Amino acid sequence: IPIQVPLFRGGSQRNTTRLGVNDKVPSNIEAVSPEALSSSTGEFVGVIDLIHMRAILWPESNQGIDNVENCVPSVVNLLRPGSHEPIHADCQVTPEALKARFEFVEALAEVDAVTEEYYLNDQEPSNAELRAALRRATLAQKAVPVMAGAALKGKGLEPLLDSIADLLPSPLDRVPPALHSLDGNGQKEASRTLEKSERRTLGHPLHPSFLALAFKVVHMKGRGGGDGRVVFARVYSGKLQDREQLTVITPPAPGEIAEKPRVERVGGMLELAGGRFDNVEGGVVKSGDVCALVGLKTVITGDTLMLASETSANQKQRKGKSNNGNGQNLVCLAGVASPKPVITVRLEAETSEEQSRLSEALKLMSIEDPSLLIEETDSTTLLSGLGELHIEVTLDRLYREYGLQVMVGPPSVAYRETVKSEIETPGGLVNYDRTIGGTRLQAAVHLVMRPNHSADYCETNNACMLLNAPVVTVGPKAREFLGLNQELSEDELLVKSNLARALIQGCLGALKRGALKSAEMTNLICHIEDVDAEGGLAALKA
Numbered sequence: 001i002p003i004q005v006p007l008f009r010g011g012s013q014r015n016t017t018r019l020g021v022n023d024k025v026p027s028n029i030e031a032v033s034p035e036a037l038s039s040s041t042g043e044f045v046g047v048i049d050l051i052h053m054r055a056i057l058w059p060e061s062n063q064g065i066d067n068v069e070n071c072v073p074s075v076v077n078l079l080r081p082g083s084h085e086p087i088h089a090d091c092q093v094t095p096e097a098l099k100a101r102f103e104f105v106e107a108l109a110e111v112d113a114v115t116e117e118y119y120l121n122d123q124e125p126s127n128a129e130l131r132a133a134l135r136r137a138t139l140a141q142k143a144v145p146v147m148a149g150a151a152l153k154g155k156g157l158e159p160l161l162d163s164i165a166d167l168l169p170s171p172l173d174r175v176p177p178a179l180h181s182l183d184g185n186g187q188k189e190a191s192r193t194l195e196k197s198e199r200r201t202l203g204h205p206l207h208p209s210f211l212a213l214a215f216k217v218v219h220m221k222g223r224g225g226g227d228g229r230v231v232f233a234r235v236y237s238g239k240l241q242d243r244e245q246l247t248v249i250t251p252p253a254p255g256e257i258a259e260k261p262r263v264e265r266v267g268g269m270l271e272l273a274g275g276r277f278d279n280v281e282g283g284v285v286k287s288g289d290v291c292a293l294v295g296l297k298t299v300i301t302g303d304t305l306m307l308a309s310e311t312s313a314n315q316k317q318r319k320g321k322s323n324n325g326n327g328q329n330l331v332c333l334a335g336v337a338s339p340k341p342v343i344t345v346r347l348e349a350e351t352s353e354e355q356s357r358l359s360e361a362l363k364l365m366s367i368e369d370p371s372l373l374i375e376e377t378d379s380t381t382l383l384s385g386l387g388e389l390h391i392e393v394t395l396d397r398l399y400r401e402y403g404l405q406v407m408v409g410p411p412s413v414a415y416r417e418t419v420k421s422e423i424e425t426p427g428g429l430v431n432y433d434r435t436i437g438g439t440r441l442q443a444a445v446h447l448v449m450r451p452n453h454s455a456d457y458c459e460t461n462n463a464c465m466l467l468n469a470p471v472v473t474v475g476p477k478a479r480e481f482l483g484l485n486q487e488l489s490e491d492e493l494l495v496k497s498n499l500a501r502a503l504i505q506g507c508l509g510a511l512k513r514g515a516l517k518s519a520e521m522t523n524l525i526c527h528i529e530d531v532d533a534e535g536g537l538a539a540l541k542a
Helices: 094-109 113-120 127-139 157-167 308-318 352-368 388-402 455-460 476-482 490-496 498-510 536-541
Strands: 004-009 029-031 043-049 054-057 074-077 211-219 229-237 239-241 245-249 262-265 268-273 276-279 284-286 290-294 304-307 343-348 373-376 381-385 430-436 439-451 471-474 524-532
Touching (some): 004 094, 029 043, 094 113, 094 127, 113 127, 127 157, 211 352, 245 308, 304 308, 343 388, 352 373, 352 381, 352 388, 381 388, 439 536, 476 498, 476 536, 490 498, 498 524
Parallel strands (some): 471 524
Antiparallel strands (some): 054 074, 211 229, 229 290, 239 284, 245 262, 343 381, 439 524
């Protein structure tokens, strides 16, 4: 939604006098709609603010900026206060401004109910109501305000800064990040949506407890000791001082048991200043800060950081008693998701010594870049990445940073398989009956697989599709046989039921080998329709 109309000066005449708020816009300045812009429009000199109906004109570029007065724009009102009557009837930009304001209100009415009511009733909203409506639409991501400016000449910056403050969300408007509580067995419980009354929880900028996300890990020689690991962290709440101890939590994959939290001490804190790393002033970082932590030896990308003193105190407080609500449970953030590799190459070093160095270098690089997948066997090393360029950059880094010149095999594409239409197990229930180690294993399952492609692929039949991980759902009949709660989601079942976890993870494991090329299956929903066993539920639990 355009909220400004750019102003251009035609001809060679320049305006050297400063204009007052009720002065007339010079006759050689005209308003040009964005659709009519061209190379012959003229020199950009200002904008019309459609909310306050005023022209903002910046001084000439050749006047210099030695005095602050030379940088201040002139503001000229186009309408009389409290009315829609032009101050100057012969002002050539006022009609264009009134037309653009009507179109602005019309566009805003399509995405805001309050403005729509004004528009349908032929009423004119006030400037404050328009600004509030535009903020609501912007925060709801229903509209994007469009402004005009020329940063190189310093024109349009002041209204832009005002609009950032007026229209965009402040840190206090944000909902705290989604947290996953870890139960006593180290399993991740499902997160819940917070009500407005309880949004000042852990992760809120005003919450006193420390919570941070390690969003990037790099290795820099001469920094941090050890392997030179430097952790870039974003602080959500609380504060951290130099030399304090942190509890490091790695978020587990769905259905898997989390690693035991580690405790590490911060060796130092650096602030990012362009390409330099300077020590944090005062040795303290607070909510909203981004810093680089050194001395952390086991932190990887996506880890959650909490103060060890706070987590240990809360665990002692809850031991033998129920939590009274003052302490924080052991929680983790969602982490950083990495796309799956699409291409694989084989690497070979010339000597066993270089092979050892190659393994160590690839280990460090995979910590920095989780999208790199390394598979090592006794005979070969496989490197998987997101494309040929990704692999080339990795090989270049091996040569420049580690002095390793390796032999590279031909690339192989990581194929994926999917289903084009709904299929199900033939005859409904498929029986599984094996005897392993003298123990008979028998069960039957009825599966239905459906495509789960993106809407864009389904509507346009595009040859390219976004890859999504397969989804496993458990139907009502299967839940009834297994004694599972009908209301719980599959994520909650993974945590609360061992049978459901074995069933869902078994399906996900089977989907890693498709029928065509034994490639991993994707973009489908595997629905467990029914489950049965000769000995009933007790036989499955045995």
